[in-house]
């Protein structure tokens with residue numbers, strides 16, 4: 001994540017050009033793959049509607065029909081865990097923190113302060129990790145960046161239930177020539193075991209498993225100085 005974050009504040013135009021060339025190659029590969037028939041997505045939602053009508057009080061557990069064999073994404077029953085989390089860049093960390101906690105109502109989970117430069121005069125950059133009303137460690141991370149693009153999305157995280165599903169994703173990343181941003185690693189604060197890859201949309205995707213789930217009724221917000229227990233090294237796939 002570190003290298004990606006460093007890039008988020010510089011060289012935006014050069015990256016956009018490089019990505020558009022990379023995306024053209026990616027989508028032409030994707031189009032070739034589309035010769036196979038896709039699953040009947042409509043059947044899934046019709047089945048879910050019928051189950052809801054038959055037993056409206058019963059929690060609905062939906063089954064993912066994945067064309068590449070992903071068993072599930074960790075979203076909780078009835079989606080109570082949300083899609084995952086996002087990290088967004090902001091030039092004014094404290095104003096953004098006030099907005100998302102005081103106006104939006106997110107709760108504080110952790111503050112992480114990182115130093116990307118060996119220069120002792122470098123003040124470093126901060127990240128606030130905020131949670132919603134579900135057990136996920138954070139649903140939103142705010143990353144302090146000097147000159148972000150408007151609405152700059154640093155990364156989107158999706159979580160899968162086990163290491164094998166993450167391994168299958170890593171195999172598909174390598175066989176499709178997707179650019180890997182970091183090698184596998186485990187974060188210190190949410191303990192997510194994950195890798196980061198570049199998407200054609202221009203933001204990074206964090207794909208992980210084993211993220212921490214917390215009980216907010218007894219939680220005391222934390223302060224972190226390290227991003228990862230191990231791994232997550234820039235440019236090492």
Ligand SMILES: [Fe+2]
Nearest residue numbers: 085087157206
């Ligand atoms: Fe993340």
